[in-house]
Amino acid sequence: MLNINQLHFSYDPNAPAYDFSLNVEAGEILGISGKSGSGKSTLLDLITGFLRPSSGSILLNGEELNALRTEHRPISILFQKDNIFEHLTAQKNVELGLEQPSGADALLKQVDLEGFEKSLCAELSGGQQQRVALARTLGRNRPILLLDEPFSALDDQTADEMRSLVRKLVKQNDWHTILVSHHQKDLTELATRQLALKEGKLHAV
């Protein structure tokens, strides 16, 4: 279980204060909606450690993550774009996430990219690029997955396919997943539970 308890943060003393509390079970996708500027990126940055809270805790299965530097937190992130190195092949991108460089092809197969191992990522479609990023996520297999508008740059059909794939992988790997999105379809079709971010706090939907 991922527990975020009263994570308190403010950009400066005169700015609005954020106070975040949430829980995510293994294999669950918590959807977070919120208007532009409501603080969705701020929440994700606090979880990854790019921002430091003034108080509160982040616990994964009882273990405190606050003290860990960003690169040591057991977290993968999938953004809308720029998740991969376009000048490298699909295989190389996946290998970057692995401790030993074997196994990338099997991971690419799991995201239906068999036959694209040697393709330059710059030549792949947006959906295929997201699949490469997911293969790398699979290879690292970190227990927390943050999805930041991950399907917004994709056409409807590709976004549908990606939602199915992500749903399957989260379940298979028991990732504690938080999805932030403006897109109602992402939230209704992917999230197992939803919260709305308003005025610095999370509310039940």
Ligand SMILES: Nc1ncnc2c1ncn2[C@@H]1O[C@H](COP(=O)(O)OP(=O)(O)OP(=O)(O)O)[C@@H](O)[C@H]1O
């Ligand atoms: N580095 C910063 N310094 C001061 N204020 C900031 C900083 N970054 C963000 N903010 C402010 O904090 C608020 C929340 O920003 P945040 O980027 O978290 O919103 P968001 O919900 O992710 O928005 P969007 O959906 O547009 O990406 C906004 O009012 C923003 O202007």
